[in-house]
Amino acid sequence: MPEEKRIIAGIYHLSKRLSRHFTLKDINFQVANGEFVFLVGPSGAGKSTLLRMMYMDDVPDSGQVIVGRFVSTRMKRSTICSLRRKIGIVFQDFRLLEDRTVFENVAVAMKVSGRGMSEIKREMTDILSRVGLYHKRYECPAALSGGEQQRVAIARAIANRPSILLADEPTGNLDPYVTKEIMELLFKINSGGTAVLLATHDVELVRSFGQRTIYLEDGRVVKDSGRVFEGDLLRSISDSQVERRAREFRDRRIGRGEKQDGTGNTNRPEGGG
């Protein structure tokens, strides 16, 4: 299964000084296609900053970020939007459009990816039901509770079936029951072939799932429970069930006339130690 070993996102020797107090130092890790990775660290460890670098809202001082076929050191500004349409992002502070309904907030992400209105309407029922907000689709964010807003942010991020989902604290405002549902949803999406990088401070949550976990502290990776291309991880990735689902998923997309996987054709060997 060589296809599964592809790296969908890689961070190579990334350093970034944000202030006198905080610097990301020589970060190195890669996320394989279809992998589920937790990024854990205390408040202010640099999780959000790292993710920001991955959706190229900020540029590293040195080092490289590669996501799909997009390379941070060779990016033109005009291609950033193509990158962002290929990935899903849950922002820690939600970033919902205040003046639009739940439906429109999710639809806008689908629209910018060029998807048709009938398709959007067809899929919206499913997407919003998954986060339990279908009955609130015509409400504006101001009329939603914190947890509901967070779920809108999640819905928007998964709406385009991205090849990789960057989720920053996606369950911070959710109660245990909804948290469980959302995590199940993320795993389901993951098992459909989408890589997930989930930043959280909730060590309990991380422990309970036993996935690969990258520990960040004060701007450094202090531990990485799994390395792509290392024996045990490879096995877990190429798990036959996951693989089958992934293939089904891709086939469906081809059936819709889309390119096979716009972000998946970079096969870059691991750069950092």
Added chain:
Amino acid sequence: MPEEKRIIAGIYHLSKRLSRHFTLKDINFQVANGEFVFLVGPSGAGKSTLLRMMYMDDVPDSGQVIVGRFVSTRMKRSTICSLRRKIGIVFQDFRLLEDRTVFENVAVAMKVSGRGMSEIKREMTDILSRVGLYHKRYECPAALSGGEQQRVAIARAIANRPSILLADEPTGNLDPYVTKEIMELLFKINSGGTAVLLATHDVELVRSFGQRTIYLEDGRVVKDSGRVFEGDLLRSISDSQVERRAREFRDRRIGRGEKQDGTGNTNRPEGGG
């Protein structure tokens, strides 16, 4: 200890229809002076809405909210600011002033309470150190991580040593270590005589402390683990240690030439069942 039995905040037969989907129905509970109460409920249960009613950002359709000497049904608009200066609020979405530094964000709450600049400067070191942000006092919110912003919000809420602190999900963006510290801080403040009403979905957190807990679900109080003036709770409130500290705290305030307790002179018997 009759003084300790005073009710600092009471909600009596409160009902409020927010939308077709959600109504707060006949809410009744009281918080005693110096009490620590958890308000727990799933996402969308109405916790934030209930708190909003307590700082009178919204008015009930029926029923009454009494906080200190302020009665929702007899409020003039111009006294709302007096109420808010007597209570501390941690908003779920932080509500920091984007264009001001951490110091200014906290100072503004102290300034509107009419406290002198030298006093503000003197106390700021303590307040910001408590939430671990003294070294970031000149940063603006945009340069802070989610957890750091949340701690600024907490610092602002406790800056005026309010008689009651309404905290909406104050640890939602914090890692376990900081969460523990913040909870200890809140208990310390509480043991100084400040009543705390803490809304959260984190049942684990609630359970680990064993305080009085009000369970909210779909706009109804489904369980209240303690009732003010009921035997066991009374004992826990009038705990001699807490009481001593409370007295010390009040004495200090009197020493600074402030009124003894502007919000504490309503002695209203429990209204609802």
Added chain:
Amino acid sequence: MSAFNEFKYILDESFRMLRRRKASNIISVIIMGFSLLVLLIFILVTLNISMVIDNAREEMRVYVYLENGLDQDVIERVRTGLYNFDSVRGVVFVPREEALERFRERLGEGSALVDDLETNPLPNSFEIRMKRAYSTGEEMGRIAGKIGDWDGVEDVRYGKDWVERGEKIVLGFYMTDFTLGIIVFLSIVFVISNTVRLSILSGRKSIEILKLVGATNRYIQVPFIFEGAFQGVISAVLAVILLWVSYKVGSRYLPGITFFRLDGIAGFVALCAVLGAAGSYIAIRKYLKR
């Protein structure tokens, strides 16, 4: 398919934005509308004054005084000669009797003077009306010089002093008006472009979010450009309507003033649409660059 979708979505987005940003749109349109009104008033006043000036210019005449006792054919030769000038529109022969009569009228209350005259001291003359485009002191001076040398012509006069003084005043007016026009125009441009900036300032956050979810610059930009064009059209129409109402009221007191022509108004509205769009485009660019 995707291009069509993009077009549809951008259009859709544009219309929605007008509704969403209603408050800021209304405020902007009021600012722009009243600014444009001031500009239009300035232009309309200039237009009307220059029409008055043109009319006054048309009133100017060159007088060719003939020698006494000329033969009819000499007179006719002069007349033909006058018509040969490109700049001459019409020629009228004024017999000396009529000239005296006119002089008497012009003196008005001093006409008793004429009655005291024993003989008519005035000569026969031709009165030349110039073509509008040639009604300048220069041209009148030029032909006066030529005509003066002809046989049978005693003297040529065209109120040199008056014409020159008048032209100086008119030049002064146009200079002032042009200077003020530039200042007023630039002021309006500054007011409107800054209104657009101020209005877009409040949309920063949405722009930011749209960029984060992968919207192309076009998707973000076009609705704002559309909004700018819309504001331009509505405020132009508002200005024209207000001006027209003022004109209707004003023309009771000052009959004879003219309004803009319909094609001018259409052009103005179109220009405002283009400028509104361009202003929005320029204002939004800096938020997209980062």
Added chain:
Amino acid sequence: MSAFNEFKYILDESFRMLRRRKASNIISVIIMGFSLLVLLIFILVTLNISMVIDNAREEMRVYVYLENGLDQDVIERVRTGLYNFDSVRGVVFVPREEALERFRERLGEGSALVDDLETNPLPNSFEIRMKRAYSTGEEMGRIAGKIGDWDGVEDVRYGKDWVERGEKIVLGFYMTDFTLGIIVFLSIVFVISNTVRLSILSGRKSIEILKLVGATNRYIQVPFIFEGAFQGVISAVLAVILLWVSYKVGSRYLPGITFFRLDGIAGFVALCAVLGAAGSYIAIRKYLKR
């Protein structure tokens, strides 16, 4: 103590706000400054034209023609009588010889006519200069009527037609100017008040938060009012400076035009400060009510 603190904090807050809302302040000041510039231009033009009109009015004279062969004491009696009118500023006696000389000059190129005269048909006369405030057709008509009945006075003339025609034109100008002035003034008021609204629109969120932490309305309001006053002052000063530069350039071509007096400018700036403050106060009220 607390009142002093509040005062200090509000002042402090006000100054900080100017720095914080710099972009929106600069934009607002540009909009307001250029709007005010247009208003000032309008006022300055009106002022200068009305000064020209006043000067022209001062040139008007009433002529009192005396009968022929009057005694010197009759002439003196008329002179004394003329000086008795409140509205008369000066009286000059014009002997008939001088009158003829003046007439010759006025005819200019037609002066040959005068040479043909055998006797001087013109009478002695008094030329009356009116006081500025009374230089109206009405007043001149009134005293002309009275003087006409006096002994030794043959006739009184004051160019009735011309004066009336001139007054009609001046009235037309003032009517038009006044109407336009109102429109321009209202436009500027609308532009500026809406600019304030647009500018405060972007401060909504801070207002909301300040209310939630218990700030009094005064604490929230005063900085905005201060900002409004500041914008008013700066934009007024900007407008005056720009106008002064244009004036300096313009006065090369049109020497003799006047600028505003210093106290007028000071008053204008003060007025703009007050209006800016009032505008902000009105604009912010609605956010505080909720």
